[in-house]
Amino acid sequence: MSIFQAFKLAGESILGSKMRSFLTMLGMIIGVFSVITLVGLMNGVTNYVISTFSELGTNTITVSVTNTDTRVVDVDDVYDFVEENSAVFDAVSPKVTSQYTIKNSTTSESKTVTGVGEDYMDMNSLILASGRFIQYADIKNRYQGCVIGSYIVDKIFDGVASVGDTMKIDGNVYTIVGILEEQADSEENSADDCIYIPYSAATRLAKSTSISSYTFTAMDSDYVDIGKKLLDSFLYSILKDEDLYNISTMAELLEQMNEMTDMLGLILYGIAGISLLVAGIGIMNIMLVSVVERTKEIGIRKSLGAKTWDIMWQFVIEAAAISSFGGILGIILGWVVTTTVGNALGVNAAPGTGATLLAFGISAAIGIGFGYMPAKKAAKLNPIDALRSE
Amino acid sequence: MNEVNLEEEKEPLINLINIYKIYQMGNTEVRASNGINLKIHKGEFVAIVGKSGSGKSTIMNIIGALDVPTQGQYILDGQDVSTMRDDELAEVRNKTIGFIFQQYNLLAKQNILDNVELPLLYAGLRKSERRERAIASLERVGIADKWKNKPNQLSGGQQQRVSVARALVGNPSLILADEPTGALDSKTSREVLDFLNVLNLEGNTIVLITHDNSIAEEANRVVRIQDGVIVFDGPVEDYKRSRT
Structure with a gap:
């Protein structure tokens, strides 16, 4: 019997009992659907987070120091x-x-205020809508001027603010010297939710004398490593203790994040694997029932010359067809849901061809694997007993 | 009579030599065949008759290569079938034997053309050839116009004709009919028996298994089985005489 013939038989058998076939497939559909959707959405969110971090600059080095009395x-x-x-x-x-x-x-609102240097705007690619940024003179004079984001304009000034307006930070009057262009839909905790003042003014507000955090930018992302080494020896020469400072780069952060998402991915694959296993057991169960129900058919086929292998083929292909067809439906459903939810979340979510092919391959393999036992049972039936059954 | 004697010189189509089939039922041993010797030649029409439990089904399973004897030798068309493995038996059934069953044993979900094609499918024939031969076989039993129908859309007599077409399609050396009229009324039974006679006249070897003496008397030779042994083997005329 040719493979084509086996597929034709499988098709007829599946269409012959549509409801049962569908219910059998359902486990596989849900299993594959969840793999595709989870992987797709996770990819989307990961990419979104990574690209957001990358925008912050992969050539950025952050240093935090703990100053001591001496x-x-x-x-x-x-x-x-x-x-x-x-x-x-x-x-x-x-x-x-x-x-x-x-x-x-x-x-009156509680807000984060950031004291920065005059290069901060260029380092972070900030764009002014009006006015100017903090300048060297402001820092020297501890000038009480501030640059604010569009969220602050909305929240504190009801959407109307201009250079020269004033507000109180912790009771001190600050004059707006610049207003930044909107970059993130003016949402809370976004890049638009910001107040920048000269770092010298900020240390005074904090009633402190030293500064514990710095942001450096390297000339190029290739210089990040060497920059980190230079900073290390520089800080060690002053503080004489490695525990008193910490240097981190965006690249390291990205790496850590990738490790975390990889771990999360493994967990997801594990859960997906279990659901596919359950689907496979469902298919095996139905195939076993099907073999019992079709004992007579098997007997007829064997009496007419079907060999062990012919019967094996018929049942294995049927299980594989149910399973992989369910897999395909799950993939289609998964792509639709992933894309829709991705669009709604505003992330570019796609499961990718790798996960899709893997899901399809696994569903077909599960069909073959779990169809094998029932098929073996069918093929081993004695034709006389099988013919006698009703 | 004379015909049979002439054929005696040649190698028989069916040669059962000292066949035993022993089942173990708990502690008791059931001898369903207890030393059966039987030769059937090409072109014969033989009825194997016996009550239920006489061992006729066992001998039909062995003749039909559905089962192998516990002891003894079965030569079918020159091949020793008695020691064959399952797949070899399947091959023999496919190539050498055409089955006609009491319950027709058609596949309910397939149309009658697909049903008739089935032995050819397992013989590995190409689609076009299968189709051609299946149609020819259906024409021979006069039911080709219904080829698209499913078995349950046909009457019992028509279904039995389909199963005859299926038995003939592979051009087997032996047609083995197991109670072929058991599920039919007397009129359609007559049709089927007449058809078997026609097939025999055309040169086909037919072995008919039945419990019914009047059906058995349709054959040219009758073999009566009782308690696993042959108690009568001879021309139908002698059989009729022995019963009166």
Whole structure:
């Protein structure tokens, strides 16, 4: 019997009892559907997060230091260090971040205020809608001026703010010197939810004398590693203790994130594997019932000359066909749902051809694997007993 | 009579030599065939008759290569069938034997053309040839116009004709009919028996298994089985005489 013939028989048998075939397939459909959807959405979210991080700059190096009473990393020394190594470093900005109450005549909100240097705007590709950014003179004079994002404009100034307006940060009056262009739909905690002031003013607000966080940019992402080494020896020469500072790069962060998503992926594959296994057992169950029901048919076929292998083929192909057809339906459903949900979430979610082919392959393999036992049982039936059964 | 004697010189189509079939039922041994010797030549029409439990089904299973004897030798068309493995037996059934069953044994979900093609499918014939031969076989039993129908759309007599067409399609050396009229009324039984006679006149070897003496008397030679042994083997005329 040819393979084509076996497929034809399988098709007839599947169409012969549509409801049962569908219910048998359902396990496989759900199993494959969940694999495709979970993998697809996870890919989408991972890509989204990674691309967001990448936008922040893969050539960024972040340093946090713990100053002691005797050993202090001085801001000027840091600027000198960057100047000396200008072949490696492009720019540096101190970063002093704290939560303060922001007030104007009508509103009062608790917001994050970031003290930065004059290069911070270029380092982070910020774009001004009006006014100017923090300048060197502001830092020198501890000028109480601020640059705000569009969310702050909406929230504190009811959407109307212009350069020269004032607001109170922790009771101190600050003048708006610049307003940034909207970059993230003016949502809370987005890039638009920001208040920048000179870092010198920020240290005074924090009632502190030293700065514990810096952001460096390397000339190129290739210089990140060497920059990290230079920073390490520089900071060690001042603090004399590796535990008092931490240098992290965006590349490392990305790597960590990739490791985490890989782990998550493994867990998802594990769960998906279990659901496919259950689907396979369902198929085996139905095939076993089917063999019993079709004992007479098997007897007729054997009496007319069907060999063990012919009967094996017939049942294995039938199980594989049910299983892989269910797999295909699951794949289609999975792609539709993934794309729809992905669009709704605003991430570019796609399961990818690899996962799709794998899902199809596994569903076909499960059909063959779990169809084998019932098929073997069918093929071993004694033709006399099989013919006698009703 | 004379015909049979002439054929005696040649190699018989069916040669059962000292056949035993012994089943173990708990502690008791059941001898369904207890030393059967039987030769059937090409072109004969033989009825094997016996009550239920006489061992006629066992001997029909062995003749039909559905089963092998516990002891003894069975030569079918020059091949020793008694020691064959399952797949070899399947090959013999496919190539050498055409079955006609009491319950027709047609596949309900396939149309009658596909049913008749089935032995050719397992013989590995190409689609076009299968189709051609199946149609020819259906024409021979006069039912080719219904080839698209499913078995349950036909009457019992028509279904039995389909199963005859299926038995003939592979051009077998032996036609083995197991109670072929058991499920039919007397009129259609007559048709089937007449058809078997026609097939025999055309040169086909026919072995008919039945419990019914009046059906058995349609054959040219009768073999009566009782308790696993042959108690009568002779021309139908002698059989009729022995019963009166």
